[in-house]
Amino acid sequence: MEETSPSPFFLLLLLLLLLLPLSMAASDYDTFVQCLSNQSIPQNQISTIVYAQNNPSFTTILQSYIRNRRFATAATPKPLIIITPLYETHVQAAVLCSKLTGKQLKIRSGGHDYDGLSYVTAAGVPFIILDTFNLRSISLDTTTNTAWVQSGATLGELYFKIASISKTHGFPAGACSTVAVGGHLGCGGYGNMLRKYGLSVDNVLDARIVDVNGRVLDRKAMGEDLFWAVAGGGAASFAVVLSYKIMLVPVPETVTVFRVEKTLEQNATDIVYRWQFVANKTDNDLFVRLLIQPIVNKQTGKKTIRTSFISLFLGDSNRLMTVMNRDFPELGLQKQDCMEMSWIQSALYWANFDPNNSTNVLLDRTYAATFSKRKSDYLQTPISKVGLESIWNKMMELGKTGFVFNPYGGRMGEIPAAATPFPHRAGNIFKIQYSLNWDEEGVAAENQNLNQVRELYSFMTPFVSKFPRESFLCYRDVDIGITQNGKDSYSEGKVFGEKYFKGNFDRLVKVKTMVDPQNFFRNEQSIPPFSSKK
Ligand SMILES: Cc1cc2nc3c(=O)[nH]c(=O)nc-3n(C[C@H](O)[C@H](O)[C@H](O)COP(=O)(O)OP(=O)(O)OC[C@H]3O[C@@H](n4cnc5c(N)ncnc54)[C@H](O)[C@@H]3O)c2cc1C
Ligand SMILES: *[C@@H]1O[C@H](CO)[C@@H](O)[C@H](O)[C@H]1NC(C)=O
Ligand SMILES: *[C@@H]1O[C@H](CO)[C@@H](O)[C@H](O)[C@H]1NC(C)=O
Ligand SMILES: *[C@@H]1O[C@H](CO)[C@@H](O)[C@H](O)[C@H]1NC(C)=O
Ligand SMILES: *[C@@H]1O[C@H](CO)[C@@H](O)[C@H](O)[C@H]1NC(C)=O
Ligand SMILES: *[C@@H]1O[C@H](CO)[C@@H](O)[C@H](O)[C@H]1NC(C)=O
Numbered sequence: 001m002e003e004t005s006p007s008p009f010f011l012l013l014l015l016l017l018l019l020l021p022l023s024m025a026a027s028d029y030d031t032f033v034q035c036l037s038n039q040s041i042p043q044n045q046i047s048t049i050v051y052a053q054n055n056p057s058f059t060t061i062l063q064s065y066i067r068n069r070r071f072a073t074a075a076t077p078k079p080l081i082i083i084t085p086l087y088e089t090h091v092q093a094a095v096l097c098s099k100l101t102g103k104q105l106k107i108r109s110g111g112h113d114y115d116g117l118s119y120v121t122a123a124g125v126p127f128i129i130l131d132t133f134n135l136r137s138i139s140l141d142t143t144t145n146t147a148w149v150q151s152g153a154t155l156g157e158l159y160f161k162i163a164s165i166s167k168t169h170g171f172p173a174g175a176c177s178t179v180a181v182g183g184h185l186g187c188g189g190y191g192n193m194l195r196k197y198g199l200s201v202d203n204v205l206d207a208r209i210v211d212v213n214g215r216v217l218d219r220k221a222m223g224e225d226l227f228w229a230v231a232g233g234g235a236a237s238f239a240v241v242l243s244y245k246i247m248l249v250p251v252p253e254t255v256t257v258f259r260v261e262k263t264l265e266q267n268a269t270d271i272v273y274r275w276q277f278v279a280n281k282t283d284n285d286l287f288v289r290l291l292i293q294p295i296v297n298k299q300t301g302k303k304t305i306r307t308s309f310i311s312l313f314l315g316d317s318n319r320l321m322t323v324m325n326r327d328f329p330e331l332g333l334q335k336q337d338c339m340e341m342s343w344i345q346s347a348l349y350w351a352n353f354d355p356n357n358s359t360n361v362l363l364d365r366t367y368a369a370t371f372s373k374r375k376s377d378y379l380q381t382p383i384s385k386v387g388l389e390s391i392w393n394k395m396m397e398l399g400k401t402g403f404v405f406n407p408y409g410g411r412m413g414e415i416p417a418a419a420t421p422f423p424h425r426a427g428n429i430f431k432i433q434y435s436l437n438w439d440e441e442g443v444a445a446e447n448q449n450l451n452q453v454r455e456l457y458s459f460m461t462p463f464v465s466k467f468p469r470e471s472f473l474c475y476r477d478v479d480i481g482i483t484q485n486g487k488d489s490y491s492e493g494k495v496f497g498e499k500y501f502k503g504n505f506d507r508l509v510k511v512k513t514m515v516d517p518q519n520f521f522r523n524e525q526s527i528p529p530f531s532s533k534k
Pocket of ligand 1: 182190
C-alpha cells in the first residue's frame, strides 16, 4: 500500500496543474473586470452582469439560450466569460474590454442560430459571450406606427405588445415566438406576411448600435452604408445592435388560417406540382407554406410522403375561398377547413399554440431544444412530376429529413436585390428549408443525421439555383463554407458570402473594411475586410 500512494510533492504538482487553467481564467476575468471598472461601470453592477466559468450561475446562463442540443454537450467549447448587459453603457464597455483583452466576442440575443455561431467558437479559441437577453424593452408609438425594439426582445414579446394596443397592427417576422429581434433582423427575417410586406428588414427604419470603438450610433450617425449592412447583412460582422426601429404594418381584424394534408395516395404529387405555379403568383394576402415529411401510412404500413399546406390569409374565409377556387382548386379546400381569428391568434396558431389560449403564451421563453440541422435552397424553375417523385423516393429512402417550402413573389418580387443585403428577390418561386431534428445523443447519431441531410442536399442539386447555389442567411449553415478564426481571407468569405448575399457581398466587404478593418467583430461566417486578404 505504502509504496503505491503518491508522494505529497506529486499531489502538490497535480494540484498546481489542475489549478493552472483556472488561475489563467481568473486573470482574464480580473483584467476584464478591471477594464469594465476603468470604463466607469460601478462594482455592484459588474458583479451582477459578469459570469466567470466558476460562477455557480455560469452554466444556467449559458444553457438557457442554447436552442440546439448539438452545442450543449461536454465537448462544446465554453466561453471564458459571459456578460449580460443591463444598460447600453455595459455594451459599450464590453466591446472595449473584449478588444483590450484580445478575446473574440460572440454576440447572442435569442440563441436560435442554427449552427450555434452566437455562443460557440472552434476549439481552443478563447472567447467572451455578450448576451442581450436583459435588453428587451419595446416602445410603441401609435401616432407614427413605429416601435423601438431592443435586441433581446423576442418576436413573441413584440407581437404581444403590438396586440395589446391594436387589433389592426402587426409586424412581418418569423413564426417561432422565442426567436429574438437581434439575430432575426440582423439576418433579414421573414414570416407568413412576406408576400404582402416583404422581410422584417424591409420594415426597419433605424438602428442603435455600438461600433468597434465603443460608440453608440444611430442611423444618422453611422451613415447609410453601415445601416444598410446591419439590417440584413449579418449584424454581428459590424457591430452590436442595441435596438431596431421598425414600422408596424396594417392587418385586418379577421384573418384566416388553414392546414390541409395530402399523402401520395391522395395525389400529393399532382397538387404540389400545381402549387409551384400559383404559390408565388396568387393574391399577396395569401401565403401557403408547404411542409413535406416522409412518414409511414398507418393504414397500409407503407412509407409515404405527407404534404401539409399551411396558410395565413389576410382576410376572411369567404374571400379566401374565392381566391383558392380561382387559383388553386386542386387542393380542394373546404370552407370548414378555414379558421377565422384575429392576427394575434394566428401568431399563436403559427407558433404551434392553441389559438384560443391566452396570448401570454407568447411571453414564454422556454424552448424544448432537440439536436437539429437546417440547410436551405432557392427554386427558380418548377420541378417536373417525375422530378418530384424521384425526390419523394429519396426522402423515403433516407427516412427522416423533411422540407419546408416557403413561397415568394408578391412584395418580394418588387424590392430591388440591392435594397438590402438580402438578395433573393424577383424570380424565385420558393425557398426550401431542409429540416431534421433528433433526440439520440452522441457523435455517431450526429454524424448519421448530418449525413442524411447532406445527402438530400446533394440529391437536390439539379433542381435548385446555380452559380451560386443560393442560401438564406437566417438558416445558418456552416457546411457552405467558413472562415478560419478570423484570420480569414476575402476568398474564404466569398464562398459562403456569395451564396447568402450574391452581388451584395462586395458592398458588405467594403462596409466592413471601412468600419472594422482589424476584424474585431467576427465569427465563422462573418464578412471579411479587404485588409485580411492573403
Ligand atoms: C425554432 C426556430 C425557428 C425559426 N423560425 C424562423 C422564421 O420563421 N423566419 C426566419 O427568418 N428565421 C427563423 N429562424 C432563424 C432565425 O431567424 C435566426 O436563427 C436568427 O438569427 C435568430 O436570432 P436570435 O437572436 O434568436 O439568435 P442568436 O443565435 O442569438 O443570433 C444569431 C446571429 O445573430 C448575431 N446577433 C445576435 N444578436 C445580435 C446583436 N444584438 N447584434 C449583432 N449581432 C447579433 C449572432 O452573433 C449570430 O451570428 C428560426 C430559428 C429557429 C431555431
Ligand atoms: C485601469 O486603469 C488603471 C489606471 O489608469 C491602469 O493602470 C490599468 O492598466 C487599467 N486596467 C485595465 C485592464 O484597463
Ligand atoms: C387522384 O387523381 C385521380 C386522377 O386524376 C382521380 O381519379 C382520383 O380521384 C384522385 N384521388 C384523390 C384522392 O383525390
Ligand atoms: C376556439 O374557440 C372558438 C369559439 O369558442 C371555437 O369555435 C374554435 O373551434 C376554437 N378553436 C380551436 C382551435 O380550438
Ligand atoms: C395554454 O398554454 C399553456 C402553456 O403552453 C398550456 O399549459 C395549456 O395547456 C394551454 N391551454 C390550452 C387550453 O391549450
Ligand atoms: C414566380 O415564379 C416564376 C417561375 O414559375 C418566375 O418566372 C416569376 O418571376 C416568379 N415571380 C416573382 C414575382 O418572383
